[in-house]
Amino acid sequence: MPPTMAAPPAIKELPEPPGLPEPLPEPAAEDLRLETILGALSDPLRLRIVQKLLLERERFDHPCGWFGIDRPKSSLTHHFKALREAGVIRQRQYGLERRSHVRRTDLDARFPGLLELVAAWTPDAP
Amino acid sequence: MPPTMAAPPAIKELPEPPGLPEPLPEPAAEDLRLETILGALSDPLRLRIVQKLLLERERFDHPCGWFGIDRPKSSLTHHFKALREAGVIRQRQYGLERRSHVRRTDLDARFPGLLELVAAWTPDAP
Numbered sequence: 001m002p003p004t005m006a007a008p009p010a011i012k013e014l015p016e017p018p019g020l021p022e023p024l025p026e027p028a029a030e031d032l033r034l035e036t037i038l039g040a041l042s043d044p045l046r047l048r049i050v051q052k053l054l055l056e057r058e059r060f061d062h063p064c065g066w067f068g069i070d071r072p073k074s075s076l077t078h079h080f081k082a083l084r085e086a087g088v089i090r091q092r093q094y095g096l097e098r099r100s101h102v103r104r105t106d107l108d109a110r111f112p113g114l115l116e117l118v119a120a121w122t123p124d125a126p
Numbered sequence: 127m128p129p130t131m132a133a134p135p136a137i138k139e140l141p142e143p144p145g146l147p148e149p150l151p152e153p154a155a156e157d158l159r160l161e162t163i164l165g166a167l168s169d170p171l172r173l174r175i176v177q178k179l180l181l182e183r184e185r186f187d188h189p190c191g192w193f194g195i196d197r198p199k200s201s202l203t204h205h206f207k208a209l210r211e212a213g214v215i216r217q218r219q220y221g222l223e224r225r226s227h228v229r230r231t232d233l234d235a236r237f238p239g240l241l242e243l244v245a246a247w248t249p250d251a252p
Contacts, residue, residue, distance in 0.1 A: 034247050035170050042165030113239030121160050 009119045011054045011104070020060075024084060024091045024098070029106040032087040037111065040086035045069065046079055047121050050088060053102045054119050061092060061099035135245045137180045137230070146186075150210060150217045150224070155232040158213040163237065166212030171195065172205055173247050176214060179228045180245050187218060187225035 041047055052067055064076045080100055083089045088107070089100045107115055153159075167173055178193055190202045206226055209215045214233070215226045233241055 033250060034243065035168050035173055038164040039168030042161050042168055044161050047161055111243055114243060117160065117237055117240060124159060 008116055009055050011115060011119055012057050013104070014057060014060050017060055021092045021094060024093065026084055026090060026103075027087045029087075029103075029110065032106065032110050034111060036086045037088055037107075037114070040082050040088055041118065043079070044123060045071070046083055046088075047118060048123065049079065049083065049100075050102060050115075050118050051121055053089070053100065054104075054115060057101065061090075061101040063094075063097045063099050134242055135181050137241060137245055138183050139230070140183060140186050143186055147218045147220060150219065152210055152216060152229075153213045155213075155229075155236065158232065158236050160237060162212045163214055163233075163240070166208050166214055167244065169205070170249060171197070172209055172214075173244060174249065175205065175209065175226075176228060176241075176244050177247055179215070179226065180230075180241060183227065187216075187227040189220075189223045189225050 041050065048069070049067060053062065064073070064080060067076075069076060080089065080091065080098070084091045084100070087103060090103050091098050091100050102115065104115060167176065174195070175193060179188065184192075190199070190206060193202075195202060206215065206217065206224070210217045210226070213229060216229050217224050217226050228241065230241060
């Protein structure tokens with residue numbers, strides 16, 4: 001029998017390795033705005049990106065190819081940029097590749113519970 | 127000396143009085159979508175409306191005049207409707223007046239922690 005309430009999915013934590021490239025431009029932690037972050041997350045594709053980073057990350061940060069999303073590269077670039085500019089993800093340039101991870105420490109400190117909502121999100125039935 | 131972390135603001139609970147008019151059309155609790163709700167809340171004015179209902183309610187539900195927001199009536203009507211259609215607030219028609227309250231039970235069950243984020247929101251400095 002299923003339990004009456006499922007345990008929340010576990011968010012994976014990986015330590016930051018040394019010697020990473022500088023992050024791309026992003027808002028400082030103290031400048032994060034809830035309304036801006038909610039806007040950036042009000043899209044199923046972006047929720048999917050952030051949820052996959054939270055629950056399935058295998059390395060410190062991941063390029064957009066890792067997500068397995070069947071969309072044009074320019075569209076993905078736009079969505080990742082919107083998440084970065086809102087302060088949800090941090091992006092770094094590794095040569096030709098841009099990799100992302102969630103700004104978990106900053107978001108947990110400013111908006112406790114927000115990432116748990118994203119982790120627990122279920123996509124609409126197709 | 128201020129504490130290092132402020133206590134979260136208290137959300138006010140008021141019982142539903144008997145004999146209320148039927149709610150205006152709204153999504154059922156099981157049809158609430160996180161992405162839609164985040165989109166409806168991604169606006170400072172809407173966050174202000176929901177936060178005031180959560181923290182300062184004096185009656186079960188309130189007409190838009192109670193909020194003291196200096197905007198045209200048509201603009202306010204639009205914002206309240208967007209919040210209702212996303213499932214954040216419930217609205218009822220009392221004669222000529224439309225009153226609102228937050229769907230706290232539904233939102234707490236589906237998206238635990240979401241309303242606490244709204245309650246703790248601080249508007250940007252003007």
